Amino acid sequence: MPVALVRGEECIREGVVIRAGGGTCRVAVAGEVYLCRLRGRLKQGRQIAQNVVAVGDHVRLRTLPPSAADADAEGIIEAVLPRRSRLSRRAARRTGGHIEQVLIANLDQVLAVQSVAEPALQGCLVDRLLVAAARYEVPSVLCLNKVDLEPSVAADPRWDYYRAIGIDVVKTSATTGAGLARLRELLHDRISVLLGASGVGKSSLLNAVQPGLRLRTGEVTGKTGLGRHTTSHTELFPLPDGGFIADSPGLRGFDPWDLAPSRLRDYWPDFQDAAADCRFRTCLHRDEPDCGVKRAVAAGRLPAWRLQAYLDILRDLEDRQREVQPY
Numbered sequence: 643m644p645v646a647l648v649r650g651e652e653c654i655r656e657g658v659v660i661r662a663g664g665g666t667c668r669v670a671v672a673g674e675v676y677l678c679r680l681r682g683r684l685k686q687g688r689q690i691a692q693n694v695v696a697v698g699d700h701v702r703l704r705t706l707p708p709s710a711a712d713a714d715a716e717g718i719i720e721a722v723l724p725r726r727s728r729l730s731r732r733a734a735r736r737t738g739g740h741i742e743q744v745l746i747a748n749l750d751q752v753l754a755v756q757s758v759a760e761p762a763l764q765g766c767l768v769d770r771l772l773v774a775a776a777r778y779e780v781p782s783v784l785c786l787n788k789v790d791l792e793p794s795v796a797a798d799p800r801w802d803y804y805r806a807i808g809i810d811v812v813k814t815s816a817t818t819g820a821g822l823a824r825l826r827e828l829l830h831d832r833i834s835v836l837l838g839a840s841g842v843g844k845s846s847l848l849n850a851v852q853p854g855l856r857l858r859t860g861e862v863t864g865k866t867g868l869g870r871h872t873t874s875h876t877e878l879f880p881l882p883d884g885g886f887i888a889d890s891p892g893l894r895g896f897d898p899w900d901l902a903p904s905r906l907r908d909y910w911p912d913f914q915d916a917a918a919d920c921r922f923r924t925c926l927h928r929d930e931p932d933c934g935v936k937r938a939v940a941a942g943r944l945p946a947w948r949l950q951a952y953l954d955i956l957r958d959l960e961d962r963q964r965e966v967q968p969y
């Protein structure tokens with residue numbers, strides 16, 4: 643519960659950031675939303691993250707009396723309270739990739755959304771999201787949307803494979819309503835974020851789960867088959883039966899923050915048994931001789947697409963590491 647501490651006309655309260663960006667934040671405090679600025683002190687010092695405040699952060703704010711409030715601020719954020727979890731990536735390349743960007747704080751689960759078509763399956767974006775979530779010890783769910791469009795892709799055995807390795811899979815259609823009851827169940831009383839490429843139907847799913855939201859959605863472009871980047875902000879919405887869910891802008895890629903290439907193998911749970919048979923304990927399952935994982939793939943005990951996805955992400959992590967720390 644938010645704590646209110648009256649100090650003259652001002653009030654110190656605690657709230658949750660539901661939207662952040664452009665130097666201001668919207669903070670929900672007991673059902674009311676305050677437009678807030680960051681206290682100058684919070685912006686000083688060595689920059690360790692691109693954003694001082696992220697959606698989902700619990701903050702202490704000073705609400706301004708009407709005489710001091712202006713069009714830009716009804717309150718000032720005085721402090722960001724410690725986070726119990728987060729999901730981060732490397733900030734855009736123009737910053738040199740040295741900086742962490744916290745996408746969302748204090749979340750309970752990541753919903754990695756992928757559509758069966760329009761746009762078609764994107765090479766391992768979902769796997770990157772699952773790895774990043776695992777890196778931050780946040781549980782994840784794979785949401786396969788638009789199952790009305792290509793039932794054959796929806797029936798692909800790879801989705802059962804994810805289930806078998808412990809990742810919950812929900813197959814949905816925002817159009818027909820398939821799977822939405824299960825999605826509502828998964829969202830109940832939790833703080834979740836929908837992440838995925840543009841056009842996969844994140845905002846449509848939210849509208850279907852909670853029709854009152856009326857979020858803007860955009861048609862997938864006929865020519866390229868890609869989304870139009872309709873959603874421009876990450877925003878957290880309360881769910882009527884308890885819990886919060888964040889919609890987010892379509893991702894073009896996802897570089898997990900703070901994940902060394904050599905550690906990627908730790909977040910690939912289905913390789914663990916086979917990796918115990920690798921000759922080298924530090925085997926990356928690529929060029930090393932006598933690799934248990936490659937043997938398992940050759941024998942059909944592990945699917946080749948899992949190794950390929952792992953190798954693609956490994957190469958990208960190595961490329962980014964080289965860019966950030968040039969030889």
Ligand SMILES: Nc1nc2c(ncn2[C@@H]2O[C@H](COP(=O)(O)OP(=O)(O)OP(=O)(O)O)[C@@H](O)[C@H]2O)c(=O)[nH]1
Nearest residue numbers: 788815816841843844845846859860871872873892
């Ligand atoms: N056939 C079908 N179309 C869908 C489904 N879900 C969403 N769409 C359509 O897909 C298009 C993109 O949906 P959005 O909800 O805007 O996608 P988004 O993931 O929020 O995209 P960004 O905000 O750009 O990241 C819209 O034209 C939706 O009507 C679905 O389950 N089936």
Ligand SMILES: [Mg+2]
Nearest residue numbers: 844845872873
């Ligand atoms: Mg959207």
Ligand SMILES: [Zn+2]
Nearest residue numbers: 920925927933
């Ligand atoms: Zn190996």
